[in-house]
Amino acid sequence: MTGRGVRAVARIGAVADGRGGTALPVLAGEGPLALRRSRGGAVILVGAMSAPLGGDRLRIEADVGPGARLVVGSAAATVALPGLDGAAASYDIRLTVGDDAALRWLPEPLISAKGSSLRMTTRIELAPTARLLLREEQILGRHAEAPGDLTTRLTVHRDGGPLYDQELSYGPAAPAWSGPAVLGPYRAVGQLLLVDPDLARDPAKPLILTDSPKEGRATLTPLAGPALLVTAVAADGLRLRRLLDRGLGAARHR
Structure with a gap:
C-alpha cells in the first residue's frame, strides 16, 4: 500500500492436465484480490477488503493454455468507492486464451458509488480456435x-487482429451520459460477448430482445467474426441480468 492507494495483482494460469481436465499451476492474489x-x-x-478505492491500482491476469477450460466468477459485486484524496482508481484485466481453450469470465456487477472515480480496462487475446463467454455489468450508483x-x-x-473495441463513460464527468441518446432513465448497463468458431459456419442474425420502457432494452448483434454481442440497459441489476441471460439463451437456441 502507498499513500495514494493499494497496488495489487492477481494471476491465474490454467493448463490442460492431459486427462481431459484442467490444472491451475498459478493461482495467486494480493491485497484485496483473493x-x-x-x-x-x-x-x-x-x-x-474494500476495493477499488480512489488511488488503487488493481490488475488481474489470466492465461488459459491450449486445450484448457476455465470458469471465473466473483463472490460478490465489486463496489468502486471514493478515496480520501479524490484520486482516481484503475482496474485492469488481461486475459489470454489459447487454441482449443475456453474461458467463461462471469463476474458479479461493478457498482459505481457516488464520489468514486474508476477506469476499468479489459484486454483479451484469443487464439484462432479459442472460445470465450464474457459478461460485464455496471450499476450506476447504489440505491437512490x-x-x-x-x-x-x-x-x-x-x-x-481486432475483433471488438468499445469504450463507455458514465457519471458527472461524462457529458450527456444520462440523456436519451445514451442511458436515459436506466442505471444498469451490461454486455455479454460470445466468441465461438462455430459461429463462422452459423452466424447470428440481429435481434431485438426487448424494447420495453419498464423491462429495459436489449439487442443481439453479430460481430465481424465468429462472435456475437448482447447489450442491455435496465432499471436495476436484477432486470439487467435477466436480459443478458435471455440474450444468451437466444444465442444458444438459434
Whole structure:
C-alpha cells in the first residue's frame, strides 16, 4: 500500500492436465484480490477488503493454455468507492486464451458509488480456435444514489487482429451520459460477448430482445467474426441480468 492507494495483482494460469481436465499451476492474489477454487472447479474472486478505492491500482491476469477450460466468477459485486484524496482508481484485466481453450469470465456487477472515480480496462487475446463467454455489468450508483465517474474499455483481439473495441463513460464527468441518446432513465448497463468458431459456419442474425420502457432494452448483434454481442440497459441489476441471460439463451437456441 502507498499513500495514494493499494497496488495489487492477481494471476491465474490454467493448463490442460492431459486427462481431459484442467490444472491451475498459478493461482495467486494480493491485497484485496483473493482467489479461491470452488468445488465445481471454477475460480472465484473474493474481495479481501474494500476495493477499488480512489488511488488503487488493481490488475488481474489470466492465461488459459491450449486445450484448457476455465470458469471465473466473483463472490460478490465489486463496489468502486471514493478515496480520501479524490484520486482516481484503475482496474485492469488481461486475459489470454489459447487454441482449443475456453474461458467463461462471469463476474458479479461493478457498482459505481457516488464520489468514486474508476477506469476499468479489459484486454483479451484469443487464439484462432479459442472460445470465450464474457459478461460485464455496471450499476450506476447504489440505491437512490447518484453514480461516480466510471469509464470502461473492452478490447478483444483474435488471431492477432481486432475483433471488438468499445469504450463507455458514465457519471458527472461524462457529458450527456444520462440523456436519451445514451442511458436515459436506466442505471444498469451490461454486455455479454460470445466468441465461438462455430459461429463462422452459423452466424447470428440481429435481434431485438426487448424494447420495453419498464423491462429495459436489449439487442443481439453479430460481430465481424465468429462472435456475437448482447447489450442491455435496465432499471436495476436484477432486470439487467435477466436480459443478458435471455440474450444468451437466444444465442444458444438459434
